Amino acid sequence: METIKLKRGSPIIDKAFKVGVAIAAFYILAIIALIVFQLITGSSQIWAKEGISFLTGSDWNPVEGRESYGAAPYIVGTFVTAGIAMLIGVPLSIGIAMFLSELAPKFLRTPLSFVIELLAAVPSIIYGLWGIFVFRDYIKNWIEVPLNNAFGNNVWFFSGAPFGLDIFTASVVLAIMIIPTISSISREIMIAVPNSQREAAYMLGATKWETFKMAVVPYSKSGIIGAAILGLGRAVGETMAVTMLIGNATGAAAFPSSLFSPGQTMSSIIANEFPEASAGSLHLAALIGVGLILFVVASGINIVAQLLVSRVLKSHEGAVLA
Amino acid sequence: MITIEQRAEFRKHFRNNISSRLIVDKIIKIIVLGCVAIAIVPLGSILLEVVRNGVPALSIDFFTQAPGAIGSDQPGGIGPAIQGTLMLIGMSSLVGVPIGVLGGIFLSEFGNNRLGHIVRFFNDVLAEFPTIVIGLFAFIMIVLTFGNFSILAGTFALSIIMLPIITRTTEEALKLVPMTYREAGHALGIKRWIVITRILLTSAKSGLITGIMLAVARIGGETAPLIFTILGSDQFFSAFDQPMDALPLRIWRLSLLPYDTATTQGWGGALVLILIVLSLNIGVRYMFLRKRNGGGRFRITAGG
Amino acid sequence: MEVDDLESQQVDKMETITRTPIKHASMEEPRYKLIAENIVASYNGIVAVKNVNMKFREKAVTALIGPSGCGKTTFLRCLNRMHELTKSAKVEGRVLLDGEDLYSSGEDAIIHRRKIGMVFQKPNPFPTMSIYDNVAAGLKLNGVKNKDIMDQIVKGCLEMVYLWDEVKHDLKKPGMSLSGGQQQRLCIARALAIQPEVLLMDEPASALDPIATQKIEEMITELKKEYTIIIVTHNMQQAVRVSDYTGFMYLGDLVEFGETKQIFENPRNEITAKYVQGQFG
Numbered sequence: 001m002e003t004i005k006l007k008r009g010s011p012i013i014d015k016a017f018k019v020g021v022a023i024a025a026f027y028i029l030a031i032i033a034l035i036v037f038q039l040i041t042g043s044s045q046i047w048a049k050e051g052i053s054f055l056t057g058s059d060w061n062p063v064e065g066r067e068s069y070g071a072a073p074y075i076v077g078t079f080v081t082a083g084i085a086m087l088i089g090v091p092l093s094i095g096i097a098m099f100l101s102e103l104a105p106k107f108l109r110t111p112l113s114f115v116i117e118l119l120a121a122v123p124s125i126i127y128g129l130w131g132i133f134v135f136r137d138y139i140k141n142w143i144e145v146p147l148n149n150a151f152g153n154n155v156w157f158f159s160g161a162p163f164g165l166d167i168f169t170a171s172v173v174l175a176i177m178i179i180p181t182i183s184s185i186s187r188e189i190m191i192a193v194p195n196s197q198r199e200a201a202y203m204l205g206a207t208k209w210e211t212f213k214m215a216v217v218p219y220s221k222s223g224i225i226g227a228a229i230l231g232l233g234r235a236v237g238e239t240m241a242v243t244m245l246i247g248n249a250t251g252a253a254a255f256p257s258s259l260f261s262p263g264q265t266m267s268s269i270i271a272n273e274f275p276e277a278s279a280g281s282l283h284l285a286a287l288i289g290v291g292l293i294l295f296v297v298a299s300g301i302n303i304v305a306q307l308l309v310s311r312v313l314k315s316h317e318g319a320v321l322a
Numbered sequence: 323m324i325t326i327e328q329r330a331e332f333r334k335h336f337r338n339n340i341s342s343r344l345i346v347d348k349i350i351k352i353i354v355l356g357c358v359a360i361a362i363v364p365l366g367s368i369l370l371e372v373v374r375n376g377v378p379a380l381s382i383d384f385f386t387q388a389p390g391a392i393g394s395d396q397p398g399g400i401g402p403a404i405q406g407t408l409m410l411i412g413m414s415s416l417v418g419v420p421i422g423v424l425g426g427i428f429l430s431e432f433g434n435n436r437l438g439h440i441v442r443f444f445n446d447v448l449a450e451f452p453t454i455v456i457g458l459f460a461f462i463m464i465v466l467t468f469g470n471f472s473i474l475a476g477t478f479a480l481s482i483i484m485l486p487i488i489t490r491t492t493e494e495a496l497k498l499v500p501m502t503y504r505e506a507g508h509a510l511g512i513k514r515w516i517v518i519t520r521i522l523l524t525s526a527k528s529g530l531i532t533g534i535m536l537a538v539a540r541i542g543g544e545t546a547p548l549i550f551t552i553l554g555s556d557q558f559f560s561a562f563d564q565p566m567d568a569l570p571l572r573i574w575r576l577s578l579l580p581y582d583t584a585t586t587q588g589w590g591g592a593l594v595l596i597l598i599v600l601s602l603n604i605g606v607r608y609m610f611l612r613k614r615n616g617g618g619r620f621r622i623t624a625g626g
Numbered sequence: 627m628e629v630d631d632l633e634s635q636q637v638d639k640m641e642t643i644t645r646t647p648i649k650h651a652s653m654e655e656p657r658y659k660l661i662a663e664n665i666v667a668s669y670n671g672i673v674a675v676k677n678v679n680m681k682f683r684e685k686a687v688t689a690l691i692g693p694s695g696c697g698k699t700t701f702l703r704c705l706n707r708m709h710e711l712t713k714s715a716k717v718e719g720r721v722l723l724d725g726e727d728l729y730s731s732g733e734d735a736i737i738h739r740r741k742i743g744m745v746f747q748k749p750n751p752f753p754t755m756s757i758y759d760n761v762a763a764g765l766k767l768n769g770v771k772n773k774d775i776m777d778q779i780v781k782g783c784l785e786m787v788y789l790w791d792e793v794k795h796d797l798k799k800p801g802m803s804l805s806g807g808q809q810q811r812l813c814i815a816r817a818l819a820i821q822p823e824v825l826l827m828d829e830p831a832s833a834l835d836p837i838a839t840q841k842i843e844e845m846i847t848e849l850k851k852e853y854t855i856i857i858v859t860h861n862m863q864q865a866v867r868v869s870d871y872t873g874f875m876y877l878g879d880l881v882e883f884g885e886t887k888q889i890f891e892n893p894r895n896e897i898t899a900k901y902v903q904g905q906f907g
Binding site for chain 2: 006007008009010011013014017018020021022023024025027028029031032034035038039042091092093094095096098099103112114115116117118119121122123124125126127128129130132133134135176179183207208209210230233234236237238239240244267270271274275279287288291294295298299302303306
C-alpha cells in the first residue's frame with residue numbers, strides 16, 4: 001500500500017477553492033438564466049410586432065416594408081418530423097434493447113452495444129452529408145417513388161412529386177439518430193429488472209417472449225417511455241441533418257402537405273436563414289424568436305424525460321446513468 | 323386440497339397451444355434481430371461511404387492548403403478548417419474543462435443538499451439544450467457585442483456545450499472514489515482542497531480524462547453553433563477578432579456547392595472529422611476496459 | 627450421536643408422524659414420481675453436480691441438504707429444466723416424470739417446465755399484478771379462458787397455502803401489498819396453479835420469520851398428501867420436521883440418501899455424520 005505524505009494545506013487556499021467551486025456551480029445556473037434572458041430580449045422586436053400570432057401565423061416575408069413572420073409552419077414541421085422519427089425509431093429501439101437485454105449471448109452484448117452507441121457519436125453534419133449524397137437516393141427510389149406511384153392520387157401523405165429532400169427523408173434519418181439514445185437507456189432499464197422476476201415466469205413454462213411481456217415490460221414501462229421522450233427531445237433539437245435533408249420550404253408552403261413535400265423545422269429555418277438576417281433587423285428577431293420557442297419546447301420535453309427516467313432508475317439498484 | 327384426479331381434470335382446460343406459442347416466440351426473435359440489423363446497416367453505410375468517397379480527396383495539399391477559387395481546378399485544401407477545429411477544441415477546453423471539473427467537484431463533494439439538486443437538475447437541462455440555441459446565445463452575447471465573428475464567440479459557445487458533460491462525468495468519476503479517502507483526510511486534519519486535488523482527482527483521473535475526451539469528441543462535430551459564431555472563412559486563422567473556419571462548417575459549405583471537387587472535399591473533410599471523433603470514442607472504451615472497478619457508464623453523443 | 631434434548635423430542639414427534647406413511651409405502655412397490663438419472667450439471671465451466679442419481683417417492687417430501695456450494699440447488703433446478711437458463715450452463719442425464727424423460731425434447735423446455743412447479747428463496751410475486759392475477763398467471767399462459775375454472779383453481783390454490791381466508795375479501799389487491807410470509811405463500815399458490823404433480827422448493831422459508839416458516843412447514847406437511855415435494859434446505863431441523871426422505875450432497879456428489887430418520891440418527895457415511903452433527907456447514 002502506497003503511503004502519501006501530504007501537507008495539511010493552507011486554510012486561505014481552502015476558502016478560495018471552495019469559493020471557486022461555488023462560482024462554477026453558479027456559473028451553470030447563470031448561463032441558463034442568461035440564455036433565457038437574451039433569447040427573450042433578442043426577440044422582443046418580433047413579439048412586439050406580431051404578438052401571439054407569431055406562434056400561429058404562417059407568413060414568412062423578409063422583404064423590407066412588408067415584413068411579416070409567423071413560426072407556425074416550423075413548429076408543426078418540428079413536431080411532424082420528430083413524430084415520424086419516433087414512430088420509426090421507438091419500436092426499433094425497443095427491439096434492439098430487447099435483443100441486448102434478453103436474447104444476445106454474453107460475448108455479443110458489449111461489442112454490439114458499443115456499435116449502436118457509435119451511431120450516436122457520428123456528428124450530425126456527417127449524417128446530413130451521407131443523407132443527401134447516399135441515403136436520399138435509396139429512399140427516393142425504393143420507397144418514395146413506388147409509394148407515390150401506387151397511392152399518390154388517393155392518399156394525401158403520399159402525394160406530391162418525390163425528390164428525396166423532404167419531410168420523410170429528414171424524419172427517417174432523424175429516427176436513425178435517436179435510436180442509440182432510446183435503445184441504450186431502454187436496455188439499461190430492462191437489464192435492471194431483477195432476474196428473479198424472469199425466473200418466476202420461466203417456472204410457469206413461459207417462452208422468452210412471454211417472460212418478457214410478463215416480467216420485464218411492467219417493470220420497465222415508465223422508464224422506456226422516459227427514454228422515448230428523451231429521444232423526442234433530441235429529435236426536436238437536432239439541426240444539421242434535418243437542415244440538409246428537409247428541402248427548405250418557407251412560409252405557408254412549409255406546412256407539411258405530404259410526406260414527400262419539402263418542409264422546415266424550427267432549427268432548420270434558423271440555420272438556413274441566419275446568413276441573410278442582418279443585425280438588429282426584424283428578420284433576426286424573428287429567428288431568435290423561433291429559437292426561443294425551440295428552447296422552450298426542447299427543454300420542456302427533456303425535463304419531463306429526465307424526471308421519468310431518473311425516477312425509474314433510482315428505484316432499481318445499481319443502474320448508473322451518466 | 324386439489325387431488326391428483328382434480329389436477330388431471332383441471333389440466334383438460336389447458337389448451338394445447340405450445341406449438342403456436344413457440345412459433346410466436348421464434349417470430350419475435352426474428353423481428354428483434356431485424357431491428358438490430360436495421361440499426362447497424364446505416365452505420366456501416368456511413369463509414370463505408372465516408373471512406374470510399376473521402377479517401378480520394380486526401381493529399382498533402384488537402385491537409386495543408388487553403389481552399390482555392392470555387393469551381394476551379396485548383397481546389398486547394400481544407401487546411402484552415404482543420405486548424406480551426408483544433409484551435410477551437412483547444413481553447414474551448416481551456417475554458418470548459420476547469421469550470422466543468424470545479425462544477426463536478428461541487429456536485430460530488432458539496433452537493434448533497436437542496437442547492438446541489440438544483441444545480442444537478444439544471445446541469446442536465448443545459449446538457450440537452452439544442453446547440454443551435456446556444457449558438458444564437460453566443461451570437462448575441464459576443465458577436466453582437468463586439469461587432470465581429472470570431473474565435474472568441476466560437477469558444478464561448480462550445481465551452482457551454484462542453485460544460486455540462488464534463489460536470490456530469492467529473493461528478494460520476496469522483497463518486498466512485500471510496501469515502502474512506504475523504505474520511506482519512508478529514509481525520510488527519512488535511513484541508514479539503516488538498517484532499518480533493520491531491521487524492522480524489524488523481525484517483526478519479528481516468529474517469530475525468532474519459533469525460534474530457536467525450537466532451538471534445540462532441541464539440542468537435544458541432545456545426546450549428548459555429549454558424550453564428552465563427553461564420554467560416556477561406557483563410558487560415560488570422561486574428562482573434564476575425565471569422566475563422568472549422569471542419570464541420572467547411573463540410574457543410576462544401577456540400578452546398580454544385581461542383582464535384584467540392585463534394586469530394588466535403589467527403590474528405592467528413593473522413594477527417596469522423597476519424598477524430600471515432601478514435602476519441604474508441605479510445606475512451608479502451609480506457610474503460612483497463613479500469614478495474616468498471617467505473618460509471620457513459621453515453622456518447624455528437625453535435626447537431 | 628449426541629442430540630439436543632429438545633431436538634430429540636422433535637425427532638420423536640416426527641417419528642410418529644412419518645412412520646405411518648412409510649409403513650404404508652413399504653407394504654407395496656414404492657412409487658417413484660420423479661427419477662433423476664446420471665445428472666451432470668455445470669455452469670461457467672465449473673461442474674456443480676457430478677453424476678447424481680435420485681428417486682423421489684410420490685406423495686412424500688424429500689429434502690436435499692448439504693453445505694453451501696454442494697450443488698443441491700443446481701441439482702434441483704435440473705429437475706424442471708431451469709438450470710439451462712443460466713449462462714453457459716450444461717446438463718446431461720435424464721429426468722423421468724412418470725416415466726417420461728423431460729430432457730428428451732431438446733430445445734423447448736417450456737413444455738416440461740409447466741409440469742413441475744417451483745418456489746424460490748426470496749418471494750418474487752409479479753409486482754404489477756393483483757393477488758388473483760399472480761395465481762392465475764400460469765393459467766393465462768396455458769390458454770385457460772373459462773372464468774369459472776380459473777376462479778376455482780385460484781381459490782383452491784390459495785386455500786392450499788392457507789391464504790384464502792386472509793385475502794378472499796380483496797383478491798384485486800396488489801400481490802406486493804402482502805407480508806413476506808404471505809407473498810411466499812402466494813408464490814407457492816402461483817406454482818400450484820399450473821397443476822403440477824411435483825413441487826420444487828428452494829429454501830422457501832430462509833427469508834422468512836419463524837412464524838411464517840412454521841406456517842409453510844405445516845402447509846408442506848398437508849400438501850404432501852397429494853403432491854410430490856422436493857425441498858432444498860440448509861436448516862437441518864426443518865428437514866427433520868417436514869421430510870420423509872433426505873439426500874445429503876457434498877461437493878457435487880450425492881453422499882447419502884435414505885429415510886430422514888435414518889440420515890439424522892444413524893448416518894452411514896462419515897461425512898454425513900459430521901454434517902448432521904453440525905461439525906461443518
